[in-house]
């Protein structure tokens with residue numbers, strides 16, 4: 001009996017140690033459902049010190065997370081105290097509208113983005129014509145948010161989170177940039193991609209550069225998961241993708257990654273599918289198409305708003 005108890009303690013402590021990150025999806029879709037748009041809170045495990053990866057939906061996602069028992073504090077505490085900073089992948093509203101609408105209720109924090117995205121935020125959103133200027137620069141600044149430039153060469157530390165992030169540029173239709181971040185805690189990693197097209201369609205090398213940078217981490221088992229978009233089912237014509245992926249295009253890209261990281265290391269690798277466009281039955285069709293044609297044997301995870309993922 002004693003032996004089993006010792007075994008159980010060792011087993012559970014190993015289980016606990018193997019978890020590095022918590023992710024709370026505040027919104028999972030890529031349009032239409034204004035109360036459930038792209039936003040994923042990430043923290044080191046059990047710390048509630050989150051960086052928001054995009055901010056399409058904030059308040060409705062916090063509300064849902066409390067209903068689901070993910071958080072046992074008030075909405076105000078999650079917004080003001082638990083969320084320490086934002087990363088905005090690109091300038092489209094389904095990735096930033098929650099931040100804008102909730103800015104009057106928010107606390108002082110940093111917004112991290114590549115220069116291209118910062119310029120959109122400064123030129124189009126916090127300009128008083130569309131919304132009061134909650135940043136600390138430009139015309140009549142309220143001073144709540146500080147825009148911080150993200151480097152593509154080195155890591156930027158996010159205060160109060162224990163996380164460091166490094167950015168990668170993505171192509172989201174020609175001449176329109178989106179971005180990804182590699183999140184690092186104690187040399188364990190999660191990769192989050194904003195909206196992106198496939199290299200072949202975009203005539204880009206952005207994903208190739210990204211895959212080359214992370215392949216080594218997959219080989220070393222230190223990349224825990226990738227969050228990546230699959231916006232449309234396979235029947236979406238290539239000329240109407242608007243800088244997005246389908247299940248077939250995701251396979252096309254992941255087979256390139258598998259060549260670099262080895263098929264064996266990709267087996268059971270966690271892929272969190274983001275940004276399905278919710279028109280009609282598309283989310284279910286996308287799910288079916290990914291699961292039916294999964295020759296790399298990836299572990300596809302379809303996030304649910306408000307339900308915490310730990311790994």
Ligand SMILES: [Zn+2]
Nearest residue numbers: 030092094195
């Ligand atoms: Zn989007």
Ligand SMILES: [Zn+2]
Nearest residue numbers: 090092172195
């Ligand atoms: Zn977009």
